[in-house]
Amino acid sequence: MKNNTHHSPPLILAIDTSCDETSAAVVQGRVVLSNIIASQTQIHQPYGGVFPTLAKQAHQENIAPTVKKALDQARIDFRLIDAIGVTQGPGLAPALEVGIEYAQKLAVAHHKPLYGINHLEAHLLSVLAQRNSRKHSIIKKNSSQVTNRFPALGIIVSGGHSQFVRINQIGKYQVLGETVDDALGEALDKVGRMLDLGYPAGAVIEKLAKHGNKGRYDFPLPMTSVKDFNLSYSGLKTAASKLIKEKNEQNKVDSLSKQDIFDFCASFQQAAFRHLCYKLNKLLQDEASSNLSPNYTEVWLGGGVASNIALRKEIRKVLRQHRLRLITPYEKRLCSDNAAMIGITIGLRIMHNQAQPNKKLDRQPSWNL
């Protein structure tokens, strides 16, 4: 931190290779200067595999050019970087390893402090990311500290995770509920696959649902008899599978029509969101009636499915009853797996004195919050 006084938030190079995407970003405090996701750019060469970025080898090929592009786009000389951060888990072990090794190598070679970050924490804090308002200049003032916003309720909804988390402070989290089987994004993807909508199908379902009647197909509301705030999507998935099979058997000549699929997407998406909203409402009611802990000030929504507008709308309906505001990341890219959220997590932790640099990092494939 040698070049920075406390007025100037730290400049951070961040790397995420937790799963399919190779991503690198440069942030200052919580201002995003660049956020490169390699599978969306043309910087790597054709790779034989069907799922190119899954491969460790693909991460290895992508990592150096992705980091370079992140620095170039941010117009930051590597020497100015104050700290390097990398996803340590959770994720796929061979993939995590690539990012960690590369970050470690950079940190040692250039004498920069190195931080290992939890990918789920980063999804939670992604809502705090700020746009770079004055492009091409480094922000000097900008008090990037977050105060008076705690405790906040965090909701992570992605392909791999669905969780409710109490955020007491930066660095202090408590998981209140999570999926016991499939994640929300995964359920949408899989039901989309059953409807022949390709993979990943979550975003396709969202678009097709706009043309559909959400009242046409009935789905159960899961887990109403249990008191906890856990989620379950496998029952809904099985119900969807059964409905589709029945439909296909009824109409032997032509199976589901275009309108049937629109309606199915709308109905299933609604059912999937209703389940989350039901548990959310229950959780908020429960908290309100117990006087043990201070009430939430805000609700933060992160993860890939957080970009779904219909979901935001449903959540806001619940929050209105509790006089709470929903905060979402300022752009879609921050919802998916990306390195900028890793960067701002380190930025926030440093600014809130919650960060401890590491000499050597080990991958933690099953690291919980």
Next chain:
Amino acid sequence: MKIIKLNNQNYQKTVQQAVDALKTGGLVIFPTETVYGIGADATNSTAINKLLDYKSRREGKPLSIAVVDQSMANKYVELNDQAKNLYRRFLPGPYTVVSRYKKGLAAGVASEFNTLGIRIPDHKLVIEMVKKLDQPITATSANASGKKRPYTIDDILNNLSHKQKNLIDLIIDAGKLPPNEPSIVIDTTLSTPLTLRGNQEIFSMAKSSDNSLTQTFEDKTVKLVSNSENETQEIAGKLLLKHWDDLSQNGLVIGLDGELGAGKTVFTKGLARFLNISSIINSPTYSYVKEYDFVRHQTKGKLFHIDLWKIDDPQAIQQLQIPALVSPNHLIVIEWWSQLKNSVTQLKTDLNIYLEVIAKNKRSLIIK
């Protein structure tokens, strides 16, 4: 650059002029049912290079092509069942169906991963142009990369450099288009299965049984019926107990198969319950592998819960380094094992389980 204002009188003539321009490698801007598109003869590499110059800074976004029907699409891409269903249900219409590219187009049209998006626009003018040209044309939106969606010709021209404008040969101006969303892109290239594919012989050999664990476990292949999730989990635990020595001596690999929603994860939860693992066992589909520590019978070990659903390439599965996980006290459970069992020769399963839905809570388990 020539601009034609389209009307009923000049319709046929305009189609002809567009085709003439395309034939000579020109770029033509045309209306579609979504936004204005920019077309080039997709088989002409000079035209495609010109188009790539025009679009600039594509950041890896693949181009798509417009064809008149499925049989024309079939010349350039491999259509799997999923794609065929999409064509039947959704096309022509505002959808781009991505399939695996075969051959026949200029370099740079298919994506770097050898995939290609196909459009069959629900728009008479485009279809007639393609028919007359008798070659597919590119169907990418006419705006420069990263600029406003083009619903009017001004939307396009106001955001172009002088150099870009000079690349355009013909503009067909149909006025302001209705504000329809751009086409919905559906990617069918990742062939995630709905049900078990490949041979099911090992499971079809299974004989029916009377659901008595003690008897049937003596046989090589057994079929059990479970009436609840809880029962499925109990079966999993008993099975693990039976193979406990294998687990502690060599490690145990279990292959799980069955369609989406058959209960593969439920079965794994049963194994975890038996192993006293207290954390929640949720689906590893997204991250491919999840690992858990366990202590049972004074034995410390690890459970690796693996899901191959998203993988259909032998090379990719190598990268998961599964064989390296096999060691004493490691239980390795692989969902959708039959996807790749033939391509991973260095890994053998000790047990294969096929789950099938009989009724709402009823499942059959075929164990080999």
